Amino acid sequence: MKKIINILIILMLVITALSVTVSAGDEYNPEIQDPENDITGKLVKHPILFKILQTFNIIPFKSFEFIDVTSAWFYESEAEPDYLFATIKIKDLQYTPLRTIYSMRWTFNEKNYGVACHIHSNDEFRWFAAGQIFGLFDNWAYKKGLIKDISDCIVDYEENLITLKIPKNIIGDPTPGDVLTFTNAWAGLRFISEICGELAEDQTSYGNNYIIQY
Numbered sequence: 001m002k003k004i005i006n007i008l009i010i011l012m013l014v015i016t017a018l019s020v021t022v023s024a025g026d027e028y029n030p031e032i033q034d035p036e037n038d039i040t041g042k043l044v045k046h047p048i049l050f051k052i053l054q055t056f057n058i059i060p061f062k063s064f065e066f067i068d069v070t071s072a073w074f075y076e077s078e079a080e081p082d083y084l085f086a087t088i089k090i091k092d093l094q095y096t097p098l099r100t101i102y103s104m105r106w107t108f109n110e111k112n113y114g115v116a117c118h119i120h121s122n123d124e125f126r127w128f129a130a131g132q133i134f135g136l137f138d139n140w141a142y143k144k145g146l147i148k149d150i151s152d153c154i155v156d157y158e159e160n161l162i163t164l165k166i167p168k169n170i171i172g173d174p175t176p177g178d179v180l181t182f183t184n185a186w187a188g189l190r191f192i193s194e195i196c197g198e199l200a201e202d203q204t205s206y207g208n209n210y211i212i213q214y
Contacts, residue, residue: 128164
């Protein structure tokens with residue numbers, strides 16, 4: 001009887017380990033899941049301000065569903081082993097004249113990394129960066145991480161997906177078997193400048209680990 005109990009305990013530990021470490025995510029098995037309608041920020045805390053900005057058509061939208069993260073995941077392609085792909089699924093991705101930011105973050109080798117795509121003016125302008133996060137205000141390593149090929153920030157409004165193609169050489173050069181931990185996603189809304197901070201945002205909890213494949 002004791003032997004059977006020990007076997008059951010071992011099986012439970014194995015199942016638990018498998019549940020927190022994922023080798024490759026997808027839409028049906030994402031590393032990160034987030035409840036809907038959990039937006040926070042200035043405009044959420046102060047709905048009167050939100051209505052005033054709507055009245056003067058400064059804010060043309062009625063909800064924040066275009067920054068409402070529902071899930072996110074990493075994956076890789078054998079045909080492009082030098083890249084890591086990060087996909088964020090949004091409740092209802094829409095154009096907006098303001099500035100939206102879609103980001104994923106993680107830890108690797110005790111260093112914090114991230115990738116983000118900034119979309120301005122109804123998607124007329126995009127800004128895309130990835131790299132190590134450091135400093136008091138979580139500054140990006142811009143000099144190393146600015147990605148000039150903006151086509152690597154793929155925005156699919158029909159499927160509500162944002163996919164970010166990240167060169168591995170600017171995120172610590174992870175190799176097969178390496179593990180990305182403390183995975184999380186974030187989306188935010190700003191005026192054109194970051195001076196006023198986030199008007200609204202959605203920060204997910206930590207998700208499952210991801211194991212590098214190639």
